[in-house]
Amino acid sequence: MPGGLFAISRDFFNEIGTYDPEMEFWGGENLELSFKTWMCGGTLEQDPCSFIGHVYRKRMPIKGTVAQVFRNTIRLAEVWMDDYKNYFYEYKNYTLNMTIGDISERKKLRENLKCRSFEWFLRNIYTEHEFPHSVFFAGTIKALTKPEMCIDNGGKVIPIMYSCAISAESQFWYFTTDGQIFQQAGHICADNTSVVLEKPSCKKYGKWQYIAESKLIKHEPSGLCLASQQNSDRLKLATCDSSNAWQTWVGQKRRSDLRFPQ
Structure with a gap:
């Protein structure tokens, strides 16, 4: 889902850690929010009768970079994808030669919330996606x-x-x-x-x-x-x-x- 086009309970949003404060610009926040919503006891529902507008500015006051997207998605993978992150790194040819910041608090958040594994997410939620096994x-x-x-x-x-x-x-x-x-x-x-x-x-x-x-x-x-x-x-x-x-x-x-x- 888009990382800025949703309605959510404020209490639940705060409970699951809002956005990762170390992610920069945009990229990765949509997946992080989706993963942890499902893995940490919530659900994500689509309302086909809803209308949401997304108004862009004529000029962006800041500009994002590809490096920021890489950094964000690596933070996401390290916290939420368990060993399945290695498929992602291999597929995208990513290396961890960049500083992604401290992720200890995000890992502690996942532990405290007793969130399920990423494999559970693949087998029970994202079932239409053919994810590799026994590779x-x-x-x-x-x-x-x-x-x-x-x-x-x-x-x-x-x-x-x-x-x-x-x-x-x-x-x-x-x-x-x-x-x-x-x-x-x-x-x-x-x-x-x-x-x-x-x-x-x-x-x-x-x-x-x-x-x-x-x-x-x-x-x-x-x-x-x-x-x-x-x-x-x-x-x-x-x-x-x-x-x-x-x-x-x-x-x-x-x-x-x-x-x-x-």
């Missing part, structure tokens, strides 16, 4: 034949090979222990010899297996392997051949120091 790899997937090329979601339509971009959301994939390769745009699925993008899931198409020794990605039901192509940006399935460089893949993490909840 053994998160990052970009590159073809060894062309290390400058990465698997991309192809405009959220079909997975393709595209020039690697260090923080491109379209090239960030989760590979789970139950054989799924996915991101927010969808799952990489195989139907016969075609490789497609499906949402919300493609478990009906079977699992993928990464074979570390040969660097192959094998589609278990068909026994075929994921392959890039010399004269096309499309992916395909082909008879597995570890000597075929077009079938060899390597994952590149954006950060190597993070552990994900299992």
Whole structure:
């Protein structure tokens, strides 16, 4: 929800700690308020018949920076997201090389309120969001034949090979222990010899297996392997051949120091 467009009981607002006083300008306050409302015993409701106006000034007396948004969201993650913050840091390629201020009082607030875990929030409140679980790899997937090329979601339509971009959301994939390769745009699925993008899931198409020794990605039901192509940006399935460089893949993490909840 927007961080400034809501109605709330004053007593409850004060009870859950109002806004984080160390957040600067804007960015992150909307998520913090949403998380702690649900996790600390409240509810967030939408009234479809309400009308709220938001009047902007002609000229802003102060200007925010991207660094302030980063700082705010890192404060949010450190206090409220538990180990799931590492997915956020990996996805956004964030590093904690900036001063985010003292968060001890915000953590103490959460402890005193006996707020639930972020995992509870994901499983019970934000159930429509497919959050990764049992991830053994998160990052970009590159073809060894062309290390400058990465698997991309192809405009959220079909997975393709595209020039690697260090923080491109379209090239960030989760590979789970139950054989799924996915991101927010969808799952990489195989139907016969075609490789497609499906949402919300493609478990009906079977699992993928990464074979570390040969660097192959094998589609278990068909026994075929994921392959890039010399004269096309499309992916395909082909008879597995570890000597075929077009079938060899390597994952590149954006950060190597993070552990994900299992």
